[in-house]
Amino acid sequence: MTAPRSRCVLVERPGVFRLTESAPAEPGPGEVRIAVHAAGLCASDREVFAGTRAEGYVRYPVVPGHEWSGTVEATGPGVDPALTGRRCTGEGFRACRCCDRCRAGQTSLCTAGYEETGFTRPGAFADHLLLPAHLLHLLPDDADLTAAALLEPAAVTAAAVLAAAPLAGERVAVVGAGTLGLLAVQLLAAHSPAELVAVDPRERPLRQARAMGASRACDPAAATGLRGRFDLVVETAGAPDSAHDACLLARRGGRVVLTGMPAPGARGIDPVHLSVSQLTVTSVFGAPPAAWAYAVRAFATGLLRPAPLVTHRIPLTSFGEAIELVGSGDPDVGKVLLEP
Structure with a gap:
């Protein structure tokens, strides 16, 4: 039997990317592995690809993708195994949780330095994503995962x-x-x-x-x-x-x-x-946990309806096409999703 493989889009440097393939990484202590359902592209991802993102807010080579939805596939040591199979999304900021701003719940202002999924840490333009379990936001079992990929901008x-x-x-x-x-x-x-x-x-x-x-x-x-x-x-x-x-x-x-x-x-x-x-x-830059909880709750109750914003669903293998759509200026292009 062939061992499962995991693909990702790796932006090696501005303007240069390739699709890589390897064995799925095992989650470490406190981590989960997410099977990505969909990941959204936005202007920030275009900046990462073009090399125009502000200095200090990207680190190459990088797997982009900070807007995503998926399912918990595996749990690492110290994480409740009952999370396996749960639909979810998750926060991107990798805050220290120790500084004054983090203690006040303002994790997007963490004074320990900027770290974020998809910019300085591997993101969701991939089959799988590793994430600290404390950053997860669980969704209802019947949640529309395509729409849920927009919960980060939400x-x-x-x-x-x-x-x-x-x-x-x-x-x-x-x-x-x-x-x-x-x-x-x-x-x-x-x-x-x-x-x-x-x-x-x-x-x-x-x-x-x-x-x-x-x-x-x-x-x-x-x-x-x-x-x-x-x-x-x-x-x-x-x-x-x-x-x-x-x-x-x-x-x-x-x-x-x-x-x-x-x-x-x-x-x-x-x-x-x-x-x-x-x-x-x-x-506002990014979102603290309270805002995430508000958005996820509004989505789960039907108050927030992101699905009509999606205009394009592109395979992971067609990242080049997707990034061109985002930068095209075409008024008929709304939210573009990459799907493994």
Whole structure:
């Protein structure tokens, strides 16, 4: 009998990758081995491949893949064997759990240094993934694992919503209707806003935003007429002007949460406007455990519905095609998944 093999996409250096194959690694103490069902690609994975990710936030060679779902296949010493067979997803930050920030539950601010699955540690563009068991989030036995591959961006969105602390009856805007933005629309709609506006230059995401709970969806040009209107603005686009424009949409004394990751050279926030308008501006990078728990619970109860965001399901062996789709700029490309 032929021994089972495990494949992975290894990015050796920017622009260079290959598909490797080896025996599945055995989980060590405190670890589990996940049989990956699907893994999502996002702009960060494109940055890893292109070599444009900020210094210190990637370590080559690396197996990318930080958005994933799967099933626990094996457990290491010290891990409950009953986890075997459970559907799951999991956190990416490999925090120290000892520093002040970790003790406060802010693991994405760990002061021991940045370590994350898919960037500095092997990720889920593979048949299998090793993960510390304490990072697992278990899913219902009947969970849609294809949709569950979007729970990592959902956790980031949940972190933004928790930071925003929306109140019923508020006027709310979401700038950007990509994956993060559409997930934000769903979570914010659950807080019964008086008005929920999605802003994006693309027609397909605007249609999706309306279907997912936005009371109005418009392009950035039309949104200029709404400046100073919103109690809360959640920015998810990471476009060169989106943080600046999000602050202009907020009313005086309003709140802005920045979730998108802009490239260097993005337009800054006007400090005079910030001060005179007395805005509260918060930023989000990754997601702490509380946000993960919120997102997983919302998914399990049907409040969060990521499945319609998936537009492409690509075999693991076609990573090159998948990464080109993510960077194509095609407005009909939504979430792209790699499937072993």
